[in-house]
Amino acid sequence: MKKIIIALTAICLVTATNVCAQQSQQQADDEKKARAFLDKVAQKYQNDLSADKGIEFTYESSYFQNRQPAGTYKGTIKIKNKKFFINLCALMIWYDGKVFVQRTVSNNQPAQVTIDPSPKKSELDKKNPYAFLTMYKKGYKLSIDENVSYQGMTCKEVHFVSKQSAAEIQEMYAAFDANLNPVSIRLRQGKYNWIRIRVSNFKAGTSIPDKVFHYDEIEGKNKGDIVTRY
Numbered sequence: 060m061k062k063i064i065i066a067l068t069a070i071c072l073v074t075a076t077n078v079c080a081q082q083s084q085q086q087a088d089d090e091k092k093a094r095a096f097l098d099k100v101a102q103k104y105q106n107d108l109s110a111d112k113g114i115e116f117t118y119e120s121s122y123f124q125n126r127q128p129a130g131t132y133k134g135t136i137k138i139k140n141k142k143f144f145i146n147l148c149a150l151m152i153w154y155d156g157k158v159f160v161q162r163t164v165s166n167n168q169p170a171q172v173t174i175d176p177s178p179k180k181s182e183l184d185k186k187n188p189y190a191f192l193t194m195y196k197k198g199y200k201l202s203i204d205e206n207v208s209y210q211g212m213t214c215k216e217v218h219f220v221s222k223q224s225a226a227e228i229q230e231m232y233a234a235f236d237a238n239l240n241p242v243s244i245r246l247r248q249g250k251y252n253w254i255r256i257r258v259s260n261f262k263a264g265t266s267i268p269d270k271v272f273h274y275d276e277i278e279g280k281n282k283g284d285i286v287t288r289y
Contacts, residue, residue: 086202093201093217101192103239107263113139116261120147123253136188142272143188152186153274159183160274162284172279175289191219191233191244198222209234209242216243 107114115137122129134147145152153160159178164170175182184190195201199219207216219231231246240263244256276286 089203090201093203094195096203096215097192097195097201097217100235100239104189104192108138108140110140111266112264113137113142113267114261114263115265115267116258118259119257121255121257123251123255125251126253137267137271138189139267139269139272142269143186144272145186145188153272154178154183154186155269155272158274159186161186162274162279170279170282170284172274172284172286173289174274174276174286177289185227191231194228195219198226207234209236212236212242214242 104114115135117133117135119131119133121131132147132149134145136146137144141154141156143152143154149164151162157176159175159182160172162170162172184194195217199221201220202218204216204218207214209216214234214236216232216234219228219233221229227248229247229249231244233241234243236242240261241258243258245253246256247253279286
């Protein structure tokens with residue numbers, strides 16, 4: 060009887076080991092597939108974001124704190140090369156490739172403007188709407204679902220899970236349509252705080268003047284903006 064039990068235990072251990080190995084291989088294959096897909100997405104936007112042409116889109120951003128709705132905001136984003144402009148009504152951000160400017164308005168008070176001529180990359184990545192196109196290269200486990208339904212479209216959705224507990228973004232789902240354009244992004248900060256971003260009116264290869272990415276300080280002061288320089 061004892062020999063039978065030992066034999067059965069050995070069989071169970073071998074079976075469990077084989078199952079774990081198969082699962083590990085499947086996860087590795089899935090991650091490889093997800094990275095290959097994101098490589099294609101990143102290459103597409105490197106081609107779209109030239110010195111002369113850019114992309115622009117509108118979006119709706121919803122915030123959830125401790126799983127409860129905490130507000131929804133709508134805005135527009137324009138990107139060209141390494142420059143970007145975000146207009147979220149009460150919050151506007153300009154980055155012309157060198158100088159970072161943030162303008163906030165609250166409670167009918169004069170707008171507060173901060174100008175940083177030498178922003179740190181870590182700070183830029185928090186604001187840059189396309190930072191996720193490079194963040195997948197390290198620090199995240201990836202998987203991909205190639206058949207996700209979103210607003211009547213069949214999309215591919217990549218799931219990011221941070222390997223580091225201190226990461227700004229702990230988890231993210233990014234869905235792309237057949238043209239590799241983002242349509243939905245959901246990201247988690249902390250344990251229960253989620254942000255959902257819905258993208259619409261996506262346009263690539265558009266001509267965007269450089270002045271769009273530059274804050275006009277003279278015009279701002281004429282409006283009563285209070286400017287602080289770092």
